[in-house]
Amino acid sequence: xxxxxxxxxxxxxxxxxxxxxxxxxxxxxxxxxxxxxxxxxxxxxxxxxxxxxxxxxxxxxxxxxxxxxxxxxxxxxxxxxxxxxxxxxxxxxxxxxxxxxxxxxxxxxxxxxxxxxxxxxxxxxxxxxxxxxxxxxxxxxxxxxxxxxxxxxxxxxxxxxxxxxxxxxxxxxxxxxxxxxxxxxxxxxxxxxxxxxxxxxxxxxxxxxxxxxxxxxxxxxxxxxxxxxxxxxxxxxxxxxxxxxxxxxxxxxxxxxxxxxxxxxxxxxxxxxxxxxxxxxxxxxxxxxxxxxxxxxxxxxxxxxxxxxxxxxxxxxxxxxxxxxxxxxxxxxxxxxxxxxxxxxxxxxxxxxxxxxxxxxxxxxxxxxxxxxxxxxxxxxxxxxxxxxxxxxxxxxxxxxxxxxxxxxxxxxxx
Amino acid sequence: xxxxxxxxxxxxxxxxxxxxxxxxxxxxxxxxxxxxxxxxxxxxxxxxxxxxxxxxxxxxxxxxxxxxxxxxxxxxxxxxxxxxxxxxxxxxxxxxxxxxxxxxxxxxxxxxxxxxxxxxxxxxxxxxxxxxxxxxxxxxxxxxxxxxxxxxxxxxxxxxxxxxxxxxxxxxxxxxxxxxxxxxxxxxxxxxxxxxxxxxxxxxxxxxxxxxxxxxxxxxxxxxxxxxxxxxxxxxxxxxxxxxxxxxxxxxxxxxxxxxxxxxxxxxxxxxxxxxxxxxxxxxxxxxxxxxxxxxxxxxxxxxxxxxxxxxxxxxxxxxxxxxxxxxxxxxxxxxxxxxxxxxxxxxxxxxxxxxxxxxxxxxxxxxxxxxxxxxxxxxxx
Numbered sequence: 001x002x003x004x005x006x007x008x009x010x011x012x013x014x015x016x017x018x019x020x021x022x023x024x025x026x027x028x029x030x031x032x033x034x035x036x037x038x039x040x041x042x043x044x045x046x047x048x049x050x051x052x053x054x055x056x057x058x059x060x061x062x063x064x065x066x067x068x069x070x071x072x073x074x075x076x077x078x079x080x081x082x083x084x085x086x087x088x089x090x091x092x093x094x095x096x097x098x099x100x101x102x103x104x105x106x107x108x109x110x111x112x113x114x115x116x117x118x119x120x121x122x123x124x125x126x127x128x129x130x131x132x133x134x135x136x137x138x139x140x141x142x143x144x145x146x147x148x149x150x151x152x153x154x155x156x157x158x159x160x161x162x163x164x165x166x167x168x169x170x171x172x173x174x175x176x177x178x179x180x181x182x183x184x185x186x187x188x189x190x191x192x193x194x195x196x197x198x199x200x201x202x203x204x205x206x207x208x209x210x211x212x213x214x215x216x217x218x219x220x221x222x223x224x225x226x227x228x229x230x231x232x233x234x235x236x237x238x239x240x241x242x243x244x245x246x247x248x249x250x251x252x253x254x255x256x257x258x259x260x261x262x263x264x265x266x267x268x269x270x271x272x273x274x275x276x277x278x279x280x281x282x283x284x285x286x287x288x289x290x291x292x293x294x295x296x297x298x299x300x301x302x303x304x305x306x307x308x309x310x311x312x313x314x315x316x317x318x319x320x321x322x323x324x325x326x327x328x329x330x331x332x333x334x335x336x337x338x339x340x341x342x343x344x345x346x347x348x349x350x351x352x353x354x355x356x357x358x359x360x361x362x363x364x365x366x367x368x369x370x371x372x373x374x375x376x377x378x379x380x381x382x383x384x385x386x387x388x389x390x391x392x393x394x395x396x397x398x399x400x401x402x403x404x405x406x407x408x409x410x411x412x413x414x415x
Numbered sequence: 416x417x418x419x420x421x422x423x424x425x426x427x428x429x430x431x432x433x434x435x436x437x438x439x440x441x442x443x444x445x446x447x448x449x450x451x452x453x454x455x456x457x458x459x460x461x462x463x464x465x466x467x468x469x470x471x472x473x474x475x476x477x478x479x480x481x482x483x484x485x486x487x488x489x490x491x492x493x494x495x496x497x498x499x500x501x502x503x504x505x506x507x508x509x510x511x512x513x514x515x516x517x518x519x520x521x522x523x524x525x526x527x528x529x530x531x532x533x534x535x536x537x538x539x540x541x542x543x544x545x546x547x548x549x550x551x552x553x554x555x556x557x558x559x560x561x562x563x564x565x566x567x568x569x570x571x572x573x574x575x576x577x578x579x580x581x582x583x584x585x586x587x588x589x590x591x592x593x594x595x596x597x598x599x600x601x602x603x604x605x606x607x608x609x610x611x612x613x614x615x616x617x618x619x620x621x622x623x624x625x626x627x628x629x630x631x632x633x634x635x636x637x638x639x640x641x642x643x644x645x646x647x648x649x650x651x652x653x654x655x656x657x658x659x660x661x662x663x664x665x666x667x668x669x670x671x672x673x674x675x676x677x678x679x680x681x682x683x684x685x686x687x688x689x690x691x692x693x694x695x696x697x698x699x700x701x702x703x704x705x706x707x708x709x710x711x712x713x714x715x716x717x718x719x720x721x722x723x724x725x726x727x728x729x730x731x732x733x734x735x736x737x738x739x740x741x742x743x744x745x746x747x748x749x750x751x752x753x754x755x756x757x758x759x760x761x762x763x764x765x766x767x768x769x770x771x772x773x774x775x776x777x778x779x780x781x782x783x784x785x786x787x788x789x790x791x792x793x794x795x796x797x
Binding site for chain 2: 129
């Protein structure tokens with residue numbers, strides 16, 4: 001058993017922080033409502049890869065946003081000057097702001113900012129540069145393109161598109177990065193450092209991530225089947241996921257729809273292995289998140305799992321949940337079964353799914369699965385197949401990453 | 416409660432509590448620790464702009480040393496990670512992570528027994544690209560191998576940008592908050608801001624805060640081709656990491672970290688105003704008057720356009736004058752993600768070397784190409 005991580009009682013101090021806008025640019029659709037309907041139906045977002053030549057690979061599918069046309073969404077950014085990850089983030093931010101019904105002048109007076117997570121940064125840009133290197137040597141690199149490589153440009157794209165003047169920070173803590181961004185943005189609003197923040201994450205499908213996960217033996221043979229006995233791994237995915245955070249008071253004052261209140265979060269580090277998750281450390285993170293949110297395990301109605309679909313990760317995640325919840329594990333599902341693993345955007349999509357589940361009264365499903373792996377033990381309800389009607393009050397969103405970075409956010413209904 | 420009609424500056428302007436810097440670990444082309452950096456700054460033994468290039472500093476190192484562009488570099492010479500960490504577990508470490516690990520080893524060695532307890536200590540590290548050498552080598556492999564999926568699985572995890580902070584946690588048993596922060600030129604200062612919020616809210620008791628950068632031929636060519644640095648400006652590398660805590664320590668304090676304020680400015684014509692705003696707010700929230708600033712450690716040194724914008728912004732916030740300016744990039748070259756941390760290291764090193772009497776107060780500033788601006792106020796007690 002791991003020692004307790006630093007715990008903070010988020011419920012006791014600071015301003016209440018709520019989520020009032022959602023923006024999804026995802027492999028199962030663009031826009032939060034389209035996304036929610038697709039998720040509830042157990043839709044598939046994975047298809048043969050189009051963004052790079054995958055013919056040399058044994059696995060050739062990914063969760064790409066095939067219908068993403070930046071100019072459909074962006075008013076200010078020149079798509080030629082920004083990488084795909086930044087464009088996905090900026091488009092999702094535009095959608096989130098529209099969904100929140102918040103006016104751009106209000107964003108400016110509130111000194112709103114953007115905190116964006118990512119795993120691979122501007123990977124499509126770096127990939128294009130590597131192709132130039134192979135074709136013409138390093139001296140042939142395009143200087144304009146080289147200037148587009150920093151991961152910082154993901155949050156910068158959001159702030160440049162929306163003319164934000166507040167804190168603009170990219171958090172590349174790999175596959176828990178969106179949850180990290182949400183947590184940090186929540187701290188900024190809660191503490192009074194900011195009044196409105198945009199938080200989420202973005203990543204693009206790319207050749208190196210595809211190759212790397214295959215080399216690690218973590219890639220699914222066909223589709224991802226998290227929690228199923230025959231699960232064989234991930235399918236890489238991409239997208240942009242952005243949420244609008246503001247104080248409860250400001251949301252009430254402007255009559256905004258409130259999807260959820262962020263009750264608290266916790267972040268810790270396994271400090272054990274770069275790639276393999278650690279059940280005791282994840283359990284410690286869950287406990288710290290509950291303590292921060294001021295909730296008991298019995299109050300959690302749903303877990304939006306990290307749920308990568310690799311044999312080890314899913315059993316570790318369930319073991320960690322069992323350590324905290326005992327034999328009463330709440331329904332636990334993986335939307336990666338539909339989107340693929342969208343990397344730095346994954347827990348942002350998880351948070352959006354949680355918000356929509358609270359709003360529309362359903363449990364998001366684990367698609368491609370008919371029953372959970374009996375090896376996971378008794379009482380694992382992974383909501384197989386399609387979504388299920390359910391009234392939820394408090395939900396828990398998981399994000400785990402290479403480097404042992406665990407972040408868990410707790411969201412609750414505001415009644 | 417702010418309303419839509421209220422003036423900007425809706426967010427808090429409350430005065431901050433100081434954070435305490437109790438240790439510094441520096442790996443740079445000047446050597447290990449603060450003292451050699453201060454010595455280099457005072458003697459300008461290695462001026463990284465223009466010719467002639469100092470003999471001991473001018474050569475790239477590593478397998479790709481012959482492939483660099485025609486531009487001076489300030490490589491960390493003779494660096495072997497095994498000399499510092501032993502051989503165990505170093506096989507797949509890239510240069511970036513090696514710098515970070517060695518810098519952290521130096522600060523952690525300075526901590527007392529109970530302070531080293533891993534569950535209460537975390538990491539906030541700045542990087543904008545992760546290890547370009549690892550990433551680009553694996554990309555090259557997957558583009559050129561007959562079987563493009565045969566990339567090295569032992570090295571693949573090093574391609575994620577939080578690899579260095581993860582490795583720091585693993586090697587030192589640090590189970591607390593573990594954040595990686597990108598912000599272009601301002602990345603290291605954003606790391607301090609991130610750490611300040613986390614410490615003030617009790618998310619960690621102690622954080623190792625700083626930045627790391629590595630040189631490689633692909634990264635050097637990328638810089639060279641962007642044309643953002645003045646001709647003849649050197650590229651640099653290294654890591655600087657500081658132990659930062661909220662509780663006043665029983666022992667010595669290297670410095671107090673006061674406010675760190677940031678600002679994004681979408682319009683390039685207003686970059687100087689954006690920085691001036693960040694500086695003014697940082698001073699205000701630190702309870703420091705402009706005339707009390709003794710030193711300013713500048714970040715956009717050798718950057719076309721931005722260099723003047725930074726000076727203009729700082730002058731505007733300070734009422735026209737410029738206090739003593741420290742330009743660490745003159746010595747280390749452009750250290751990008753690590754630049755803010757190196758700027759702070761330069762100040763602390765100089766203060767130690769000068770045996771300054773009485774308190775000193777300084778600004779660390781940074782401005783980046785997309786409109787990021789940041790200002791950190793730091794004070795030497797006594």
